[in-house]
Amino acid sequence: MLRLGKSSWDVRSWNIFQSTINKKNHFHSSAKGTLTSCKSLFHLETSTRPIPPLRLCAKQRAFYCQETSSSAKPSSSAPIRLRTRLLVVLLIGGGFAGTWWYMHEKKQKKAQRQRTEQLKKVALGKGNFSLLDHTGQRRSKKDYLGSWVLLYFGFTHCPDICPDELEKLTSVVEILDKDTTLPPVQPIFVTVDPERDDHAAMARYVKDFHPRMVGLTGTVEEVKEAGRDFRVYSSAGPKDTDGDYIVDHTIVIYLVNPDGLFLDYYNRMKNENQIADSIRKHMKTYVKLFP
């Protein structure tokens, strides 16, 4: 507290006398709680009676002016305290949020790892299929080692499900194609109806979908072998008067990694964004089996 003669009063210079402010005496300044200039510091009024301007020696004046002008922030003590309080709360809150997010991510990664392990144990697609692609060329599983493969089993006479699923597959590949940091995915469509779906029929069918899509067919035995490899269920329905029939079959998209290992599967419930996200995750965590 600064005493001057008989009157005692406080100088509201927050960085010096913050702890000793006497709230009984209020200082009016031109703006709310701001000290606009050094002069105003010395022309103060109390709420009770006017006081003549404070007469300080040059040294004292310089001291006070320097302090207030250098620290001339446009706020008084109450907002500053609030700001620090807010900052501390935000930091602590941020700390909690960050920790929660980190634990959540760890849990997710663990769940994904467990799922992959389980599916690897199931070990679908171990065999070595040998089929004809839609250009009539013979293809085996070896030809696709080194690339990520999305496999779908269906037939060309399918009313709605196969076209929908193949559309979805096409969208997934397009979404992943947009990301140039990811390796290209190979979409493959294998028929469960080799009696009707020869390679010409497959060619006609796959051209309506992704340009990279390959259609695979073969003899009844070859197709059965490939289906068995992936535990695909298929059963031809009764034939119609014009010989048409529907083949009931497993509706699933299989993900195979560049080592030829089955990693994941996606059913009708998954949309293209969910599938693309899942594939991205698998690609990120992929470790080559035989480097």
Added chain:
Amino acid sequence: MSAPNAVQRKACWDARDLLWNCLDVNNDQAPACEKFQKDFEAMCPAQWVKHFDKRRDFLKYKEKLEKDGFQLTKVEEQQ
């Protein structure tokens, strides 16, 4: 007979949607939607017609289950 291509598939699906809309509006009264039925049968292979009819029955059944709940049928007591 070769499989329908994308254009033919879409034509069939559109005809089916028109028929189903008509049936929904007319409370499944088949005679009211005869024209759409004829179009549908013309645009789609016979097997597909059967398939979509079965699908519609299933969807209606599912709707009924969701609305009215599942009713357990009484089983006669075994002697």
